Amino acid sequence: MSLVETQTPRPVTGRGDAVVRLENVSKQYGSGSNALLALDRVSLTVQQGEFVCLLGASGCGKSTLLSLVAGLDKITGGTLDIGGRHVSLMFQEAALFPWLSVAGNVELPLRLQGVGKAERRKRAEELLEIVRLSGFGHKRPHELSGGMRQRVALARALAQNADILLMDEPFGALDAMTRDILHDEMERIWREQKLTVLFVTHNVREAVRLGDRVILLSSRPGRVIEDYPITHERPRRIDSPEVSGQAAEITDRLRAEVARHAH
């Protein structure tokens, strides 16, 4: 059976425009008996301005999915359509370049786009202001804390002025307090900058805290098993009863999915 299926584009429903559309997307690594199916016929859409969280246990291919959307990797089946839009990607590590100052890192995407020096400076200052790091532009990345570095990475991603921001467990390596505060920051920046975000995490509460939708993926291969709309009023708190309650529900579903792999 061929994994590639021809699809007629389905009319997009719902609010806003669909900026990311996946139809039966599959991703297989290797071939023959060594083949590993990472993603199996995943279909999902992300609307303009939406904050979508992809949630799953290990081996659900959630990072693979981001790589595919980012164009770092090729799909092996189905259709992936981002309509030629630009994407930026943030990782668990800030991955700032140590030979550049904080401002230099934020300016780099602009420099690659050929933006002039004065304009670059100005824009980098604005972006650092957005992530509340004004006055840190001259510092070196290593002089900042982990949370601050992650905010610089966010500013750098914003500098790309992309239509879609992909985030791969961006707060996974931070301590709980910092993460909590960065959730507030992320929510604020998403709202103020009208971002479209596809956010990968294995932290259920984080997903419910941040997302308009939480998409639950199964493991090995990754399939969409549930699409939870999260309607609690913003700004949310990670320890509010609504968030905790819904997180508990999703966690149960996730546990059942993990247990399935015991046999």
Next chain:
Amino acid sequence: MPIKYPSARAGLEGTAGEGEIPPPVEKVGVNPQNDQVSGLDALELAPKSDKGTLGKRIWRSTWPKLLAIAIVVLVWQIVVWSKWKPDYVLPGPGTVFGDLGDVLRTGDFWDGVLLTLRRAVTGFALAVLIGTVVGAAVSRFAPLRAAIGSLITGLQTMPSIMWFPLAILLFQISESAIMFVVIIGAAPSVANGLISGIDYVPRTWLRVGKVLGMKGIAQYRHLILPASLPSFISGLKQGWAFSWRSLMAGELLVIVPGALSIGVRMQQARDLSDSSLVICYIIVVLVIGILIDVLFNAADNALRKRWGLTGN
């Protein structure tokens, strides 16, 4: 006024809240979220440590070296006092330092130092040029790496003195013969430094580069070359050490008429059985080596500091 946030156990606390639903958190007064962020930043930044004044720091790094020199001189003097060898074969520190003072006051000597350093710098510069080009080419093209990758490492382990017979046959007794050996001694280290620097550019950096849209030359200019700098600098440092050694061997073996370099002067002193002068030149070569090493270390440390690779 503290704001009361609902706790994670809200709803599980039975009658404690008496059915009271906490109001949604509103922004009060002057933006508490901003304060939380900058408060956390301030807490997480390490306080600046006081490293003392410049004078104190210099003294701290200097006195162990002075002590080491004092010990070496003392041991040397003790050996001389023990009459293990006659004075004219192994002169004491007093004699040698006296001779050294005389030598340093002659203009001739400084011409020699200048000649040797000029050779060293020219040879090293050419080695850096060739090493960089070869290193970049090898790391860029896989077949080239398969072809000469291990050859470069092999050349690096080759004692440079082995090249002199061939160099003399190829270039006769000339500057070119010396340059040939200096370059072939240093270039492989430079190439290897660059190759391993490029090989070990962290994968996440490469991914970031891709996401930022870096391709071809831009990727080299903005990512791969700066990222491989620390390894390149240690390659340069090692390359310098090899070229300096090759040069000294060359100056002792390939005596170009009229060129009174340090090596030639040392050879002359040996011919005259002037041990004291031979030791003088050993000290001169050692001091030059140490001074240049200090320069490389300063560059290396400055880079490490900028990158945050230093301890603590």
